[in-house]
Amino acid sequence: MAATRRQPGKRERCRAILRALPEAAIPGYLIEHSGLPGPRADLELLTAFGDIASAALIRRLAEDEDEYLRSCGTAALGRLLLAASDDEGVRSLLAVRARDASWRVREAVAMAGQRIGDEDPAQMLALVETWAGSEDPLTVRAAIATVCEPRLLRDSASTTAALRTCRVATDFLAALPAARRREPDVRTLRQALGYCWSVAVAADPAAGLPAFDALAGSPDPDVGWIVRENRKKRRLQALL
Secondary structure: OOOOOOOOOHHHHHHHHHHHOOHHHHHHHHHHOOOOOOOOOOHHHHHHHHHHOOHHHHHHHOOOOOHHHHHHHHHHHHHHHHHOOOOHHHHHHHHHHHOOOOHHHHHHHHHHHHHHHHHOHHHHHHHHHHHHOOOOHHHHHHHHHHHOOHHHOOOHHHHHHHHHHHHHHHHHHHHOOHHHOOOHHHHHHHHHHHHHHHHHHHHOHHHHHHHHHHHHHOOOHHHHHHHHHHHOOHHHHOOO
């Protein structure tokens, strides 16, 4: 019997197309096939760009005015940090993008961190710890959005870090004065905490459930909201 030829996946097909293009034509192709405007951007194309793009093009697109191009460049910064973890220019640019006005770009920051985590978990956890210690709500949000990814929570170091980061982010939110709680950036952090806890707890129920249960007694209304939202998630309902 003849062997069945494996069909290339979409990401692989996108890589092949991008490699065949002159570098100057790549941004135009990305915009044309971005899926925007629309409900969902093409994340496979975005990821494929990060696989093959030159460092110069990655840096350039990470500062582009176009939202999708900026997302592509931002997500690809993770590959640059994998190649040179001490590149302060890339680290600084990633931190700037974590505070971007575009939610798509902020998601791309988490994707950059997760790309690092796939190959170098220790480097990702160090980056997450740095972001979690920020005084900026969106940077703290980048920390939890990065580490609370099920595929990365496969060992005690990562699950412990996820729970600790959720706790640090929650404490940060709870310490903010009432006058700041309605700020858009703070609400964005609260929204992320409304699901990240469930991911972290599901990855390590033995340690996660007691940590999550400890939140239930908080008189803080935002912490109470975070508890209620996470309890709605199926992954947590199965444990509770």
